[in-house]
Amino acid sequence: MSGALPVPAPAVFPETAPFWEATARGKLLLSRCEDCGAVIWYPRPLCPACGRPRVSWVEASGRGSVYSFTVVHRNAVDGYREAVPYVVAYVELEEGPRVLTNIVGCDPEAVTIGMPVSATFDDTGHGSALFRFRPA
Amino acid sequence: MSIRGAAFIAGAFEHPRREIPDRSTYQIHAEVAAGALADAGLSVSDVDGYFCDSSAGFGPLSMVDYLGLHCTHVDSTETGGSSYVVHVGHAAEAIAAGKCRVALITMAGRPRSAATARRPPTEPSPDAVFEGLWGMSGAVTGYALAAQRHMHEFGTTSAQLAEVKVAASLHARHNPNAFLPKAVTVDEVLDSPMISSPLHRQDCCVVTDGGGAVVVVSPEVARQLERTTVKVLGHGETVKHAEAGRLDLTYTGAVVSGPRAFEEAGVTPSDVDYASIYDSFTITVIETLEDLGFCEKGEGGRFVLDGTLVAPAGRLPFNTDGGGLCNNHPSNRGGMTRIVEAVRQLRGEAHPAVQVPDCAIGVVHGTGGSIGTRMGSSTLLLGREDA
Missing domain, CATH: 3.40.47.10 (Thiolase/Chalcone synthase)
Structure with missing residues (x-):
């Protein structure tokens, strides 16, 4: 667990089940197009870069850097309302995609754009884990 | 085809209130429709095109029925807060193509007084799954x-x-x-x-609660109106x-x-x-x-x-x-x-x-x-x- 943040379970679609099952094992998977090589986020079974349907899973390194962030001081989201202040961020993965996430494991005011981070996984209790990032 | 000069805004109305606990969203749609049509010097029976976002009921069907419109063209394109700007463009296109002559665009909602009329979808959108879990x-x-x-x-x-x-x-x-x-x-x-x-x-x-409406008309209709119109x-x-x-x-x-x-x-x-x-x-x-x-x-x-x-x-x-x-x-x-x-x-x-x-x-x-x-x-x- 990372601090007081809630760990909501995702809605799992058939085509994203492998992704969420992997999170429960502490792995972050990415969709990669076998034809044009594009690494795709969010995961989907066709390539929005070239339109072809041959997409496979590759494991991400889990390393990246902060593309942008905000320290949330007020909100109305159940579970998060009481957790302020916390950090919502886009992390740019080494593989390219920018993913929405939280930065945990440090003072919210210490987060900066460009900060190196690595993935951490919080168990949802429903066969999946929520990926978050902490300073590397 | 260009829409330049193909249509004119003949009526515009902004609901004067900012907190409306005593109305349904649909009633506010009707009030702003009446306001914009009155501003144009037109009536409900003149309307043959209707435009709204996805929160007005079942696409355009609910409000066309509620308002008693008889339409030859409808459009419920949903692009959030930009929808109505899109609707003016689409209304001009439809008028230029001869699909309608008097297009009514309405919007309304009551986020200050009540939950919006939009019901949550039974299945989240594919993007929402990967954006909705981190406290946005x-x-x-x-x-x-x-x-x-x-x-x-x-x-x-x-x-x-x-x-x-x-x-x-x-x-x-x-x-x-x-x-x-x-x-x-x-x-x-x-x-x-x-x-x-x-x-x-x-x-x-x-x-805030409230809403607004505009009426977009063909050049022929615009010329018959006393009110100053604005060219698209x-x-x-x-x-x-x-x-x-x-x-x-x-x-x-x-x-x-x-x-x-x-x-x-x-x-x-x-x-x-x-x-x-x-x-x-x-x-x-x-x-x-x-x-x-x-x-x-x-x-x-x-x-x-x-x-x-x-x-x-x-x-x-x-x-x-x-x-x-x-x-x-x-x-x-x-x-x-x-x-x-x-x-x-x-x-x-x-x-x-x-x-x-x-x-x-x-x-x-x-x-x-x-x-x-x-x-x-x-x-x-x-x-x-x-x-």
Whole structure:
């Protein structure tokens, strides 16, 4: 667990089940197009870069850097309302995609754009884990 | 086919109230429809085209029935707060193609009094699964992410963002219906509570009930009306999205919709006398001004200094009703009220204190969804040429 943040379970679609099952094992998977090589986020079974349907899973390194962030001081989201202040961020993965996430494991005011981070996984209790990032 | 001159806005109406606990959303739709039709000198029986977003019931069907319309053209394109700017463009296209002659566009909502009429979908959208679990709080989180990145890349400051709110508040003083009618200073914006850094409370738009409507008609109908009409000169629309995970937070869909609208209208940003810019947040205005070509990318923060946006004397008077930041943001969607104020300006009917002298060309820009994920963008050029 990372601090007081809630760990909501995702809605799992058939085509994203492998992704969420992997999170429960502490792995972050990415969709990669076998034809044009594009690494795709969010995961989907066709390539929005070239339109072809041959997409496979590759494991991400889990390393990246902060593309942008905000320290949330007020909100109305159940579970998060009481957790302020916390950090919502886009992390740019080494593989390219920018993913929405939280930065945990440090003072919210210490987060900066460009900060190196690595993935951490919080168990949802429903066969999946929520990926978050902490300073590397 | 161009829509330039193919259609005219003949009626415009903004609901005067900002908190409406005693009405259904559908009743508000009906009230603004009546208001806009009365403004045009038309009646419900004249309407043969109807446009609304997806929150008005079952697409367009519910309100067409409720209002007793008989339509040969309907459209419920949903692009969030930019929907109504899109609808004006689509209405002009439909009129140009002979599909209808009198198009009614309505919007309404009551986020201040009640949950919006929109029901949650039975299945989340595919993007929502990968964006909804980390405490994104409404729209402000996404716009805060954009503001932070814009500051990082271009040196934009919170004080520059605050200038947008200050200009809107100076205009709102003259609007008796404005939700926040008091002028504020840069320091007051910066001293307001931080909501989601770097955005303060006063960087955020108001939450209000209400609605608005416009009536778009053919040139033949427009010529028969006594009321001054406003010419539709050009329109552009797009959806800007995350590009499979390469979202760039520093620009908006206006980079696509803007040039198309200006080209169709045959005008340039330097020809614009008045700008209605969707102002969900102060950063929304900064990025949109850059993307529409009023200044270079990254220069928006410096562009708004020195009263650029303040009517009537600023270089680019904007949102003279007080905008979403101070006047009204009905249903958490600001596109309609941006159109209505542009029509007031081009008819010479804005408040005298903020009426732009000799106002001949107006631009309206609508934004929907979130700059932090995916957004609908639509630009409309309007001209002071009565039919």
